Amino acid sequence: MDTLSKVVSLCKKRGFIFQSSEIYGGVKSLYDFGHLGFLLKENLKEFWKLQMLFEEFPIFFIDGALMLPYRVVKASGHIDSFVDPLVDCKKCKHRFRPDKVEKELGVLKCPVCGSDELSDTRFFNLMFRTNLGPIDPLIELLNSSSEKIGQDTESIFRRIAEQSVYLRPETAQNIFVQFPNISRAYPTKLPFGVAQIGRAFRNEITTERFLFRVAEFDQMELEFFIDPDQESALFKVWQEKRMTWWRKILNNPEHLRLRFYDKSELAHYASACVDVEYKFPWGFDEVEGIACRTDYDLLAHQEASGKEFFVLNTTTDMRQVKVRPWVIEPSCGLTRAVLAVLLDAYSELEGRSADGEEKVRVVLRLKPFLSPIKVAVFPLVKHEDLISLAKEVFHSFRRHRIISFYDESGSIGKRYSKQDEIGTPFCVTIDFQSLEDKTVTVRDRDTAEQQRIRVEDLISFITPCIEMPI
Ligand code: GAP
Numbered sequence: 001m002d003t004l005s006k007v008v009s010l011c012k013k014r015g016f017i018f019q020s021s022e023i024y025g026g027v028k029s030l031y032d033f034g035h036l037g038f039l040l041k042e043n044l045k046e047f048w049k050l051q052m053l054f055e056e057f058p059i060f061f062i063d064g065a066l067m068l069p070y071r072v073v074k075a076s077g078h079i080d081s082f083v084d085p086l087v088d089c090k091k092c093k094h095r096f097r098p099d100k101v102e103k104e105l106g107v108l109k110c111p112v113c114g115s116d117e118l119s120d121t122r123f124f125n126l127m128f129r130t131n132l133g134p135i136d137p138l139i140e141l142l143n144s145s146s147e148k149i150g151q152d153t154e155s156i157f158r159r160i161a162e163q164s165v166y167l168r169p170e171t172a173q174n175i176f177v178q179f180p181n182i183s184r185a186y187p188t189k190l191p192f193g194v195a196q197i198g199r200a201f202r203n204e205i206t207t208e209r210f211l212f213r214v215a216e217f218d219q220m221e222l223e224f225f226i227d228p229d230q231e232s233a234l235f236k237v238w239q240e241k242r243m244t245w246w247r248k249i250l251n252n253p254e255h256l257r258l259r260f261y262d263k264s265e266l267a268h269y270a271s272a273c274v275d276v277e278y279k280f281p282w283g284f285d286e287v288e289g290i291a292c293r294t295d296y297d298l299l300a301h302q303e304a305s306g307k308e309f310f311v312l313n314t315t316t317d318m319r320q321v322k323v324r325p326w327v328i329e330p331s332c333g334l335t336r337a338v339l340a341v342l343l344d345a346y347s348e349l350e351g352r353s354a355d356g357e358e359k360v361r362v363v364l365r366l367k368p369f370l371s372p373i374k375v376a377v378f379p380l381v382k383h384e385d386l387i388s389l390a391k392e393v394f395h396s397f398r399r400h401r402i403i404s405f406y407d408e409s410g411s412i413g414k415r416y417s418k419q420d421e422i423g424t425p426f427c428v429t430i431d432f433q434s435l436e437d438k439t440v441t442v443r444d445r446d447t448a449e450q451q452r453i454r455v456e457d458l459i460s461f462i463t464p465c466i467e468m469p470i
Contacts, residue, residue: 002281003281003343003346004209004210004280004281004282004343006346007210007339007342007343007346008210010346010362010364010421011037011342013421014036014418014421014422015034015035015036015037016033016034016036016037016040016342016422017031017032017033017034017037017211017338018031018032018034019031019032020032028207029204029207029213029214029215029216030214030215030216031210031211031214035372036372036373036422037338037372038372039372039373039403040338040341040342040366040370040371040372041218041334041338043369043370043371043372043468044249044334044337044338044341044370045197045218045220045334046468047245047248047249047369047370047468048197048220048245048332048334049061049195049197050468050470051241051245052193052195052222054470055193055241057191057192057193057224058186058188058192058193059192059193059194059195059222060182060186060192060193060194060195061194061195061196061197062174062175062178062182062194062195062196063196063197063198064168064171064174064175064178064196064198065168065174066167066168066198066199066201067130067132067165067166067167067168068165068166068167068168068173068174068177069132069165069166070161070162070163070164070165070166071304071305072166072173072177072301073127073166073169073173074304075300075301075303075304075305076173076176076269076297076300076301077268077269077296077300078125078127078166078169078173079125079127079161081268082125082126082127082169082268083123083124083125083126084097084123084124084126084204084205085097085098085099085121085122085123086098086121086122086123086124086205087108087118087119087120087121087122088118088119089110089112089113089115089117089118089119090115090117090118090119091110091113091115091117092110092112092113092115094110094111094112094113095205096110096111096205096206097205097206098118098121100206124203124205125203126169126202126203126204127166127167127169127201127202127203128166128167128201128202128203128215129160129161129164129165129166130164130165130166130167131163131164131165132165135163137159137160137163137164138160140163141156141159141160167201168199168200168201169200169201169202170200170219170221170331171196171197171198171199171200171219171221172196172221172223172297172329172331173297174196175194175196175221175223176223176297176298176301177301178194179194179225179298179301179309180307180308180309182194183310183311187311187312188311189311189313190225190226190227190230190311190313190323190325191224191225191226191227191230191234191325192224192225193222193223193224193225194222194223194225195220195221195222195223196219196220196221197218197219197220197221197334198218198219199216199217199218199219200216200217200218200219201215201216202215202217203215209280209282209339210339211335211336211338211339212280212285212336212339214335217333217334217335217336218333218334218335219331219332219333219334220331220332220334221329221330221331221332222238222329222330222331223293223327223329224238224327224328224329224330225311225325225326225327226325226326226327226328227313227323227325227326228294228295228325228326231292231294231326231328234328235272235274235290235292235328238290238328238330239258239274239290241330242276242288242290242330242332243256243258243276246276246278246287246288248367248469249337249341249367249370250278250340250341250344250367251344251345251365251367252279252344255278255279255344256276256277256278256279257276257277257279257284258274258275258276258277259274259275259277259284259286260272260273260274261273261274261275267291269291269293269296269297270291270292270293270296271292271293271294271296272291272292273289273290273291273292274289274290275287275288275289275290276288276289276290276332278336278340278344280339280340280343281343286333286336287332287333287336287337287340288330288331288332288333288336288337289329289330289331290328290329290330290331291328291329291331292326292327292328292329293326293327293328293329294326294327295324295325295326295327296327297327298324298325298327299324302324308322309324310322310323310324310325311323311325341366341370342364345364345365345366345367345423346362346364346365347362347363347364347365348360348361348362348363349361349363349446351448361417361420361448362417362420362421363420363421363423363445363446364420364421364422364423365423365445365446366423366425368425368465368466369466369467369468369469370423371422371423371424371425371466372403372422372423373403373404373405373419373422373423373424374397374402374403374404374424374425374426374462374466375397375402375404375405375424375425375426375427375428375462376404376405376406376407376415376419376424376426376427376428377390377393377394377397377404377405377406377407377427377428377430378390378406378407378408378412378415378427378428378429378430379408379429379430380412380429380430380431380432382408383432385435386430386431386432386434386435387408389430389434389435389455390406390408390430391406393428393430393440393455393458394406396458396459397458397459397462400459400463402459402462402463402466405419405424412429415427416443416448419445420445423445424445425444425445425446425465425466426442426443426444426445426462426465427442427443427445428440428441428442428443428458429441429443429450433452434455438454438455438456439452439453439454439455440452440453440455440458441453442458442461442462
């Protein structure tokens with residue numbers, strides 16, 4: 001089995017991530033996060049939030065609405081430019097993106113059956129459209145008189161589009177649209193940032209590779225507002241800052257690289273862009289894009305809304321001038337970060353079973369600050385006094401807000417394996433010696449080595465090992 005398949009099955013078996021609506025056959029591009037997946041994702045979020053909140057620059061957070069009205073996505077360019085090409089194979093009916101296939105195979109043919117009998121290329125918009133309020137423009141249209149239906153198709157489509165709302169295709173737009181309010185509420189000098197963590201939606205033609213390309217995903221985006229003169233210097237600053245963040249969440253930072261875009265690859269809003277890429281099992285691929293968006297978005301919303309988008313800057317001769325800021329945008333895919341971290345952590349280590357036999361140990365070597373569970377507590381066997389002390393230790397971790405797990409079921413070897421597989425960095429076992437001298441064994445996930453620690457020292461031993469690095 002390849003590593004991706006092993007990670008997918010581990011995620012299901014141990015309760016990190018499940019296929020959405022699995023009992024009804026599942027939806028390929030949707031996933032539900034279970035308890036452990038949720039905690040892992042929360043830890044990644046927290047780590048990103050820390051970088052933003054304790055930056056040298058002021059950074060404010062927002063938590064915007066998921067639905068955007070037509071006027072926002074029209075002004076932002078997503079109605080006209082957020083489109084992908086699409087081709088159908090006439091032989092096997094497979095549907096795919098011709099630009100991607102041509103890039104991968106060097107020739108345009110069906111990637112499934114190899115046929116070159118293909119439909120013409122069509123373009124379709126990646127946004128999910130829905131309606132807000134009791135009036136569904138589609139139903140309205142169906143109920144309307146044949147006279148109205150007789151209108152040309154283009155105007156019918158336009159009417160439906162204009163009366164619809166759209167699930168946001170990126171978290172960025174709420175930030176741009178709220179810029180006048182934000183800059184009034186928190187007046188500050190350039191540069192400053194506005195950050196948001198949240199769900200984005202794209203009706204991708206090809207959904208693939210587990211969490212890599214899905215229809216619903218989380219982004220952690222920073223819109224960093226700058227003086228236009230600072231663009232090149234701050235573009236570099238953010239590349240370095242974001243690479244430092246990525247290096248801290250992975251065991252193999254050499255699996256990261258930056259890839260600079262060719263002009264022809266740039267999104268409709270970008271003047272320059274660099275991707276942070278991670279070496280996935282199928283090769284280097286994007287996990288974050290850092291783009292120079294100039295004043296594209298603020299200008300677009302200024303023109304479409306008639307509102308002013310500026311900050312007041314003081315010139316060297318102390319005059320106050322209005323400046324429409326430019327933007328540098330580090331846009332991190334949180335869902336992709338979860339996948340990269342899981343793949344990076346998945347390891348098969350040499351080990352021994354409880355009866356001394358050699359075996360492979362599956363260990364999720366997550367950085368301890370990312371691990372969903374920080375410490376597992378076991379009584380060695382089901383003995384009343386061991387259970388009582390184990391529960392006492394477990395509750396002391398809980399009192400210190402250290403996420404811990406108590407388990408007294410099955411052999412100690414099986415309990416260790418289970419915690420190894422979910423990435424718990426420490427297992428604390430209470431044995432008969434513990435009753436005599438109030439010491440316990442603390443087993444390290446990666447080395448499987450154990451050391452005896454006094455119960456009263458456990459919190460101060462474990463806390464520094466699981467803290468988020470700043
Ligand atoms: N606001 C800019 C923007 O959205 P993007 O490169 O389209 O830029 C940013 O997306 C990040 O969001 C990507 O680097 C990727 O990590 C993540 N992402 C984009 N589409 C995704 C999808 N369908 N599934 C999972 N993650 C996705």
